[in-house]
Amino acid sequence: MKKKKLIIGIIITIVVIIIIAVSAFFLIIPSVKPFNTDKPNVSFVINTKENFNDVLNDLSEKNIIKDKNLIEMYTSVTGKPSLMPGQYTINSKVTVKQFLNILKDQKTITVVIPEGYTVNQIAGIFDKIGMFSKQDFINAVNNYKLPEFIKPVQGRKYQLEGYLFPTTYAFKKGESVNTVIETMINTFVAELDASIKETGVKITPAQINETVTKASIIEKEAKTPEQMKNVSSVIDNRLKANMPLQMDDTVLYSMDKLGENVTKVYDKDLKTQSPYNTYLNKGLPIGPICNPGKQAIEAALKPNNTKYLYYILTSNHSFFTDNFKDFTAEKNKVIN
Known part of the structure; x- marks a missing residue:
């Protein structure tokens, strides 16, 4: 009898721990900041045929979000938002809950x-x-x-x-x-x-x-x-x-x-x-x-x-002149 009570007690304890852990998970995750960037905003495109998992995978591959698995676990219980195609610009300091609400409530593209x-x-x-x-x-x-x-x-x-x-x-x-x-x-x-x-x-x-x-x-x-x-x-x-x-x-x-x-x-x-x-x-x-x-x-x-008539512009070079001879000489330098 005592052994049976002990087993029941252990089972109840385990169940309570699981409930507490799950509750803590769903209380903590919504407040986690998902984006992995120092920039003020995060921008990405959702294409017509992409679903929520596709978007998460894409953001994860680009190292924009920290942990897609946590978000996937959370949304497997709370539900995944239906997405509207378009270009999104979201504040990088938002929480997981805010991120999901933005995706869910998006009424404009x-x-x-x-x-x-x-x-x-x-x-x-x-x-x-x-x-x-x-x-x-x-x-x-x-x-x-x-x-x-x-x-x-x-x-x-x-x-x-x-x-x-x-x-x-x-x-x-x-x-x-x-x-x-x-x-x-x-x-x-x-x-x-x-x-x-x-x-x-x-x-x-x-x-x-x-x-x-x-x-x-x-x-x-x-x-x-x-x-x-x-x-x-x-x-x-x-x-x-x-x-x-x-x-x-x-x-x-x-x-x-x-x-x-x-x-x-x-x-x-x-x-x-x-x-x-x-x-x-x-x-x-x-x-x-x-x-x-x-x-x-x-x-x-x-x-x-100015009197400029010629110029050379490259990704790291800028040159303007009104003299064709100088232009040709500079062009040869850039080419060579």
Whole structure:
């Protein structure tokens, strides 16, 4: 009898310990901070066909979360959140519970459009996150009724290229493609107005296309604000001197290769027949070659006051000059 009571006592003790351990687990885990980073925010993309486990595995492989197993154990009891495709930016200091609630309560899709992306690249982003197919977005861009300040120009790849402002957007689930395009154009208008006020440079509606086309080249050719202002001055100085701009990125756009990590433009590429090719055609190209950001627009509006006509820009080298001989010598140094 005593032995039986002892066994029962041991079993009860074990059960109590298990209950306490499980309770402690589910009390502690929600307050654990899951992200393994010193950065203020964590950004990641959830694609259309991904489930919660796929996302956890991806974040774990990228060393963004500390321990996916703890989160998997917790959600196996509490339930896994249903996910909305999109780009997420979450404060890195949130707890596990807050992280799961953000995923569960997400009613908007966050979309990040990088500066300098083309219409084709933007279409690829929307396709990747499942809002629209790439072709549906491109079709909508081609069929969109142009606002008054955008005049149609025959021969352009996309009439809206340059006017889909690159920034972070939060779109409602199920938002129509035309509403998305309208939002991006309205953002462009607001940012252009802000840039005009900040630079103090006024332009007429007729000068908007020229400004945006110039800014699009600056966006692709330069990286820093100072480089952008210098490239802007080179463009102006070459136009005044009736020199061809000879900007490589206009050639890449002509070849539908802009944004494809092409590291070299060959002599044969420079002969590509296109109204965008500034090696074959003097003046600005027929239209923008990408969608520029605010810094590039401001550089287009207000360039540095220089006599520069040539430049060399690499990932770690910046050189501007008004002398072709100096340019050639510097180019040979960089190549060799």
